[in-house]
Amino acid sequence: MNGARVEFRGLRRTFGATVALDGLDLTVEPGTLIALLGPSGCGKTTALRCVAGFEHPDAGAVLLDGKDITRVPANRRDAGMVFQSYSLFPNLNVYDNVAFGLRVRKVPAAKRRARAAELLELVGLPAHGERYPHQLSGGQQQRVALARALALEPRVLLLDEPLSALDAKVRVALREEIRRLQLSLGITTIFVTHDQEEALSVADQVAVLRSGRLEQVGAPAEVYDRPATPFVAEFVGTMNRLPGRLDGQEVEVAGQRLPVHGETPGTPEVDVLVRPETVLVTAAYDGEAVVLTSSFRGASVRLLLRTDDGTELLADLPAHDAARLAPGQRAGFRLVQRPVLVGPRTTVSPPATATAAAD
Amino acid sequence: MAPLTPAVPAAAVPAAAPPAGRQGRARRVRVWRGVVLAAAALYFLTPLITSFVFTVNDPVRGFTLDAYLEIFSAEGFVQSLLLSLGLAAATIVVVLLLTLPAMLAVRLSAPRLRPVLEVICTLPLVVPPITFVAGISTVLRWGPDHLAATPFYQTIIAVQNPAFPAVLVIAYVVLALPFVYRSLDAGLGAIDVRTLVEAARNCGASWPHVLLRVIIPNLRAGLASASFLTLALVLGEYTVARLLGYQPFPVWIVTISGSNAAMSVAVSIFSLLFAWLLLLVLSTAGTRKRSGS
Amino acid sequence: MAETHPAAPAGLPVRTGGGNRPRSTGWTGALPLLAFVALAFGIPTVALLGGAFTADGAPSTANLTASLQGAYLTALIGSVKLSAVVAIGGAVAGTFLAQAVVTSRFRALREAVLTASGVLANFGGVPLAFAWTATLGNSGVLTTRLALGEHGWSLYSFWGLALVYLYFSVPLMVLVVVPALDGLRPQWREAAQNNGASAWQFWRYVGIPVLTPSLLGGVVLLFGGAFAAYATAAAMVGTVVPLVTLQIADALTGNVLIGHENVALALSFDMIMVAGLVMAVYLPLQRRSARWLR
Numbered sequence: 047m048n049g050a051r052v053e054f055r056g057l058r059r060t061f062g063a064t065v066a067l068d069g070l071d072l073t074v075e076p077g078t079l080i081a082l083l084g085p086s087g088c089g090k091t092t093a094l095r096c097v098a099g100f101e102h103p104d105a106g107a108v109l110l111d112g113k114d115i116t117r118v119p120a121n122r123r124d125a126g127m128v129f130q131s132y133s134l135f136p137n138l139n140v141y142d143n144v145a146f147g148l149r150v151r152k153v154p155a156a157k158r159r160a161r162a163a164e165l166l167e168l169v170g171l172p173a174h175g176e177r178y179p180h181q182l183s184g185g186q187q188q189r190v191a192l193a194r195a196l197a198l199e200p201r202v203l204l205l206d207e208p209l210s211a212l213d214a215k216v217r218v219a220l221r222e223e224i225r226r227l228q229l230s231l232g233i234t235t236i237f238v239t240h241d242q243e244e245a246l247s248v249a250d251q252v253a254v255l256r257s258g259r260l261e262q263v264g265a266p267a268e269v270y271d272r273p274a275t276p277f278v279a280e281f282v283g284t285m286n287r288l289p290g291r292l293d294g295q296e297v298e299v300a301g302q303r304l305p306v307h308g309e310t311p312g313t314p315e316v317d318v319l320v321r322p323e324t325v326l327v328t329a330a331y332d333g334e335a336v337v338l339t340s341s342f343r344g345a346s347v348r349l350l351l352r353t354d355d356g357t358e359l360l361a362d363l364p365a366h367d368a369a370r371l372a373p374g375q376r377a378g379f380r381l382v383q384r385p386v387l388v389g390p391r392t393t394v395s396p397p398a399t400a401t402a403a404a405d
Numbered sequence: 406m407a408p409l410t411p412a413v414p415a416a417a418v419p420a421a422a423p424p425a426g427r428q429g430r431a432r433r434v435r436v437w438r439g440v441v442l443a444a445a446a447l448y449f450l451t452p453l454i455t456s457f458v459f460t461v462n463d464p465v466r467g468f469t470l471d472a473y474l475e476i477f478s479a480e481g482f483v484q485s486l487l488l489s490l491g492l493a494a495a496t497i498v499v500v501l502l503l504t505l506p507a508m509l510a511v512r513l514s515a516p517r518l519r520p521v522l523e524v525i526c527t528l529p530l531v532v533p534p535i536t537f538v539a540g541i542s543t544v545l546r547w548g549p550d551h552l553a554a555t556p557f558y559q560t561i562i563a564v565q566n567p568a569f570p571a572v573l574v575i576a577y578v579v580l581a582l583p584f585v586y587r588s589l590d591a592g593l594g595a596i597d598v599r600t601l602v603e604a605a606r607n608c609g610a611s612w613p614h615v616l617l618r619v620i621i622p623n624l625r626a627g628l629a630s631a632s633f634l635t636l637a638l639v640l641g642e643y644t645v646a647r648l649l650g651y652q653p654f655p656v657w658i659v660t661i662s663g664s665n666a667a668m669s670v671a672v673s674i675f676s677l678l679f680a681w682l683l684l685l686v687l688s689t690a691g692t693r694k695r696s697g698s
Numbered sequence: 699m700a701e702t703h704p705a706a707p708a709g710l711p712v713r714t715g716g717g718n719r720p721r722s723t724g725w726t727g728a729l730p731l732l733a734f735v736a737l738a739f740g741i742p743t744v745a746l747l748g749g750a751f752t753a754d755g756a757p758s759t760a761n762l763t764a765s766l767q768g769a770y771l772t773a774l775i776g777s778v779k780l781s782a783v784v785a786i787g788g789a790v791a792g793t794f795l796a797q798a799v800v801t802s803r804f805r806a807l808r809e810a811v812l813t814a815s816g817v818l819a820n821f822g823g824v825p826l827a828f829a830w831t832a833t834l835g836n837s838g839v840l841t842t843r844l845a846l847g848e849h850g851w852s853l854y855s856f857w858g859l860a861l862v863y864l865y866f867s868v869p870l871m872v873l874v875v876v877p878a879l880d881g882l883r884p885q886w887r888e889a890a891q892n893n894g895a896s897a898w899q900f901w902r903y904v905g906i907p908v909l910t911p912s913l914l915g916g917v918v919l920l921f922g923g924a925f926a927a928y929a930t931a932a933a934m935v936g937t938v939v940p941l942v943t944l945q946i947a948d949a950l951t952g953n954v955l956i957g958h959e960n961v962a963l964a965l966s967f968d969m970i971m972v973a974g975l976v977m978a979v980y981l982p983l984q985r986r987s988a989r990w991l992r
Contacts, residue, residue, distance in 0.1 A: 100888050120891040127892045133885035136990040137907040146903065147893030180989050191889075198894060434801070441798040442807075445791075445868075449818065452829040452865070455839040459832035462839070503731040510727025518725050525735050531977045533926030535943045536966035540742025542950055543749050543963060575738045582735075641823050643929035648950055655824045659933050662828065670832045673825035680825075684817045 049077035049234030050111045050124070050201035052097060057106035059092050059258075066092040067103065068258035074251075079228050079235040080263075081245035084255035085281070090238045093255070094204050097236065099123045110202065125202040126195030131211040133191055134179040140166065140190050141175040147198040165193040168227065185216035192224065196231070203228065203235040209244065221248050242282045246270060254278045272307065276389035279319045286325070286359040290318035290388065297388055300353070300381060301334075307385035316388040322348060324382040325361035329370040333378035337371050351377060453674075460671040472667040476675070479668060485657035491569060492653060493639035496577040497632045500585050503578070505628075508589050509620070512598045526586035529579050538648045541576060545649070567651065576645045577638065584634040592627020633683050641680065749963035761964035769940065770965060776940040777925055778972070780856060784863040785921035789913060791864065792871020799872070800879040812876065815869035822866045822923075827933035830862045835934075856939050862930060867920045874919060878912035878987060911987035918980040922973055942969060 052074040059067040066089045074080045082090035095101040096108050099120030107116045115123060134143050142149070144165050145158040153161075166172050169189040179187055188208050195203060205224070209217040225248040228235045239245050245252050246266040253263040254277075262274040273279035290299035292314045297306050299318040310316070327349060335351040338358070347368035349361045361379060363371075371377055460472045476482060504526075511519050529537070548561040564571040601623065605615045621628070643655040652660065654676070662669035753760040764770065799811045833840050834853045841847055852858055882905060890900040928943035942965055949962035 098888070098892060100891070120888070121894045121896060123892075125892070127889070129885045129889060132883060133889045135886055135889070135904045135908075137904065146890070146895070149903070150890075150893060150895045150899050194889070194893065438798040438802060441794050445795050445798075448868075449814070449865070451840075452833045456829040456832035459839050503734055506727035507729075507731035510725055515725040515728065518728055522728065522731075525732070528739065531922070531973050533928075533943070533966075533969050533973055535926070535928045535946050536746065536969050537739075537742060539946060539950060539963055539966040540746035543745040543959070544742055546959070547745065579735070579738050637820065641820075641825070643824050643933070647929075647932070648947055655929070658824055658828070662933075666832075666837075670828045673828040677825045677829070680820070681817050684820070685813065 049232055051076045052202055053109040055107045057103045059103045065258050072260055074234055076234055077232045078250040080251040081237045081239055081249035082253050083245040088255040089258035090255050094206055094236055094238050098125055098127045098204055124200050125204050126200035127204040128191045128195045128208040130207045134187055136179050139176055139178050143190055144193045144197055169193045184212050185220055203233050205237040207238055279387050284322055286320045287317040288320055290316050292316055302381055305385045306388055308387050311390040315391045317391055319387040322360040322362040326380045327361045327363055327377050330378040331376055333376040335377050335379055337373050337375050337377055339373055456670050460667050472671040475668055481657050485652055485654045489640050489654035492573055493636045495574045496639050497635045500578045500581050504585050526582045530583045534644045538645050570651050581635040581638055585631040588631035589627045592624045596623045637680050637683050746963050746966055749960045750967040761960045764961050765964035765968055773940040773942045773945040777942040781921045781924040783860050784867050784924040785917045788864050788867030788871050788920045789917045792868045793875050796872045796875040796879055815872040818869035819866055819873055823929035824933045827930045854938055859939050863924050871916045874916040878909055908990055911983040915980050915983045918976050922976045
């Protein structure tokens with residue numbers, strides 16, 4: 047099974063007045079797993095369905111290994127798809143579901159069965175062949191759906207939010223398994239999700255979409271550490287917005303001077319985007335901030351601080367460092383000296399509350 | 406990974422139209438759907454239109470509305486209609502008084518009775534009404550012989566009072582059970598009775614207060630639909646009444662059809678329009694409730 | 699549910715049902731209904747069974763034997779045949795109509811057809827019979843205008859009755875099948891396509907098998923409805939089609955032979971057996987389809 051290169055070229059698709067895809071350009075290299083990430087309505091599912099052939103773009107093309115497949119009917123495309131949920135045929139047992147595509151292609155029964163058994167082994171359900179979908183848990187159903195999508199040895203695997211209907215624990219286990227499978231098969235995979243943690247943890251490349259356009263594409267660490275736009279910065283991970291003042295290639299924020307990365311707005315008054323883990327907090331009686339809340343997260347603790355000038359910000363620190371930082375305590379903080387992203391000033395009220403609520 | 410510059414000429418990036426085959430298929434589907442709908446409209450509308458024509462078209466005098474004008478002065482019309490309405494009112498009261506407490510009890514404290522209730526309220530759909538009548542008439546025939554010496558004798562005579570045959574109410578309550586059960590079940594399913602009751606009790610409301618001020622107002626749609634369906638059932642019921650020898654409205658229509666065919670059809674159209682109106686009110690009330698929530 | 703609250707003041711009819719509940723052990727509220735059904739439904743049933751298995755004052759199966767012979771048997775077979783034709787015809791027509799409605803883009807059409815179906819499915823009985831008599835009866839509008847009588851048309855025949863019965867059977871089928879068609883998830887069609895299946899292959903391997911329980915359930919329901927129908931046939935005076943409901947009515951009202959009441963009861967028993975069989979088929983089908991289309 048070898049992965050194919052998938053290219054989206056100027057893909058446009060509108061539904062009535064809403065624009066789902068607004069000229070999407072993106073290349074997926076052979077054998078990689080790319081996550082299409084974005085809020086709901088950003089066009090990520092539409093893009094995926096254009097590859098599967100369930101949507102027909104108004105303009106633009108989808109290329110598979112350089113070949114235009116835009117007008118190839120869905121049932122003759124070389125792409126296996128896993129749907130969000132409940133896509134297993136309820137009248138067929140697990141074997142027949144997995145072997146459905148083989149049956150359609152008139153593969154002899156014995157061969158179908160052997161192949162289905164092999165695939166079920168692969169997804170970790172070797173003993174469930176005789177069961178019916180309603181007898182399986184949600185996670186098991188999605189494993190079967192994965193096996194079915196792989197049955198015809200497609201060159202592209204399409205995953206349309208396959209984990210969103212599952213429990214948190216199953217979700218994490220299954221996404222790791224999907225990644226393991228993808229790596230061992232070397233199949234090009236497009237994984238649609240709105241969960242940034244999911245995208246960052248399994249993908250080779252993360253493509254962030256917004257309003258039908260590509261905001262940024264890059265390796266997870268790159269997207270997280272060097273977001274190209276404020277939108278990406280705030281959609282991927284948590285961000286503090288602190289008021290700052292531009293001064294040449296640097297910005298003055300919370301009493302420090304940090305280098306600026308990326309574009310700068312025209313005005314000197316800006317918001318500085320700072321990750322919670324780059325805020326270093328120490329307990330200090332004469333510190334310039336007070337701890338408002340402290341939420342324990344196992345290995346780490348997230349603090350909500352308010353500075354004396356009224357700005358609120360979030361800070362993550364290792365749990366054992368936070369012992370003396372109970373709510374009400376005063377603390378000092380410092381920002382890690384590294385390039386930061388700035389955006390136009392939007393902070394009117396204390397900024398962190400919105401971020402904290404959205405988190 | 407940089408976005409591609411369009412190296413392909415514009416022509417190679419077509420404004421993708423659906424393949425020609427798809428368009429042809431879509432047209433075929435449309436034509437086929439039109440044929441099905443037209444055939445259905447023809448079949449279902451013809452009897453309604455022609456029966457109206459039948460009532461206004463006198464072979465001798467041409468167009469006339471006599472059939473409709475005569476209805477109200479026809480002998481037995483008022484009497485049989487009043488009997489039917491009276492039976493309907495009694496049936497609605499009895500069936501609601503019996504089912505509502507039972508269904509609340511099942512929801513609140515005896516969920517294990519639920520299957521029993523479900524079976525009981527489905528039985529009348531399984532057992533053909535005519536066999537039910539056969540059983541009732543047997544009881545009514547045997548009763549007087551075997552119960553003559555007991556107080557039940559008076560009861561069995563009383564329920565057959567021709568002025569208001571209570572036996573019909575009993576029979577209609579049984580026949581209405583499935584419809585009432587489904588309406589109320591849907592209504593109770595839409596509200597969380599247990600939470601409502603517990604919240605009200607928690608606020609210090611007494612049980613009668615809970616029932617009158619909390620449950621019944623929230624169940625209005627279900628109660629209305631149960632009542633409407635029962636009304637429609639009683640106004641249209643022929644089998645039981647005819648075989649037990651009473652003359653409510655539907656039996657009266659058949660009786661006069663021998664002497665005045667046009668009028669019996671006119672009354673049929675009337676009762677039909679009335680049933681339609683009832684059910685339309687019902688279904689629009691239902692949709693309004695759904696879109697409102 | 700044990701409460702210290704005093705019972706509702708007596709005299710208010712609405713309250714009495716709920717007013718008893720505070721002291722109840724839970725199921726007291728259901729007691730009146732259970733008692734009522736036991737009496738109103740139980741006694742006639744016992745009487746029916748007793749009568750059906752009694753001849754000349756002694757237990758006997760003579761009535762049952764008689765009910766399965768001669769004219770009675772003909773009527774029973776006639777009813778089964780008519781119901782079968784109506785059930786299958788109605789199911790096919792209803793399914794096509796439902797599919798036409800479900801695939802339509804016009805929501806108004808869908809609402810209109812569903813509402814009309816709800817009305818028409820309940821529109822059996824006398825008015826239906828008269829509407830058809832006025833249309834296609836011996837002196838009906840269409841019969842006279844189109845001179846159908848000369849071509850041997852009669853509404854009072856087997857096919858005439860079937861035509862009339864379809865009028866409430868097709869809408870009933872629509873009501874049964876529309877939810878099932880709605881329950882066919884678009885993912886299934888797409889997953890099938892994704893696995894290389896054509897539209898026809900989707901229907902053959904997935905669509906039709908998934909719908910089958912609902913379709914069969916509809917057939918069974920239509921059969922039951924047509925089998926039990928009496929008013930429509932009775933109001934179409936002059937029907938020569940032998941039907942078991944007409945036979946029971948005649949025997950009960952002493953129209954034909956005095957003293958055949960017990961045979962009527964035996965015939966009723968036959969009917970209940972058939973209806974029970976129908977339900978025994980319907981319920982498992984219904985359960986299975988509910989599981990698939992949840």
